[in-house]
Amino acid sequence: PDTGVPGEIGGYASERLIRAQADGIMEPCATIGDVVEKGQKVAETGRAAVYAEMTGIVRGMLQPGVRVTKGLKIGDIDARQCREYCETISDKARSIGGGVLEAVTRYERQKYEWGSRYAIILLAAGSSVRYGANKLLEEMKGMPMYQHMLKVLSAFPALYRIVVSRYPEILEDAERLGMQAVVNQQPALGISHSLILGLREAMAENPELKGVLFAVCDQPELKADTISRLLRKAQENPGKIVCAGRNGRPGNPVVWDQRYFKELLGLAGDTGGRQVMKNYPGDILVLETAEEELRDIDRKEDMTE
Secondary structure, eight states: OOOSOOOOBTTBSGGGEEEOSSSEEEEESSOTTOEEOTTOEEEEETTEEEEOSSOEEEEEEOOTTOEEOTTOEEEEEETTOOTHHHHSOOHHHHHHHHHHHHHHHHHHHHHHHHHHHEEEEEEEOOOOTTTTSOGGGSEETTEEHHHHHHHHHTTOTTSEEEEEESOHHHHHHHHHTTOEEEEOSOGGGOHHHHHHHHHHHHHHHOTTOOEEEEEETTOTTOOHHHHHHHHHHHHHSTTOEEEEEETTEEEEEEEEEGGGHHHHHTOOTTOTTHHHHTTOGGGEEEEEOOHHHHOOOOSGGGGGO
């Protein structure tokens, strides 16, 4: 557990820390490598003096001009007074750096693996009957609702991204962002028609496609990280249906393995993939997702919740 108490070095623990004494601008009076005495002024924060609680060498100090809050750690002192420790990479810093490097390289490698195996299809052709107007064009947090989802899809340039819609504004924006725009000229046939149009386009582009992630356009709080986690889980569980959800209950988006493509292409009406999921309850894997990300906008009152 993070106790907030630093580890002991040279017989000192909490005394090693230099903390801001007031809210305001940080102005150091000592620099890294300086040897200071207990009681010596080492900085000012919000014009309040900060004094060393022990004798030793300054091993860390924030730069001038930083705005700080009272109690914030702004530096530290090492009783061993070895200047080499001020200039070398600590085991902790090396571990953090190594972890970040591994995460970045793994993500890049995985991203391009996804690009050859998966496609993302955004369904954006609904009639918004319960909303009473075209909800996808309604402004939400400074932009039309549909642009939130296009922004999320923009985080995956290596993947083939398809946007199925009947609205010119959405189709034009999708193409501008490098996505494939597919026109749904028969929206009255229901969500299944949009699904089939998108899936056919993805399969034509990549006959070796391993899976497809279907997302809806009225889920504006969805995060790109959730899509990454869904794709990763699908990659680790071939043959399964992987979906975002809460407390084990499936929601959107959903990643479909290629083994379900034939049944998806056989859908009709306004049923969507839920009809196929009923046939394979044991194949469904739910990725626990924040409640706000799963919220879709069906009615006008949903916009103000």
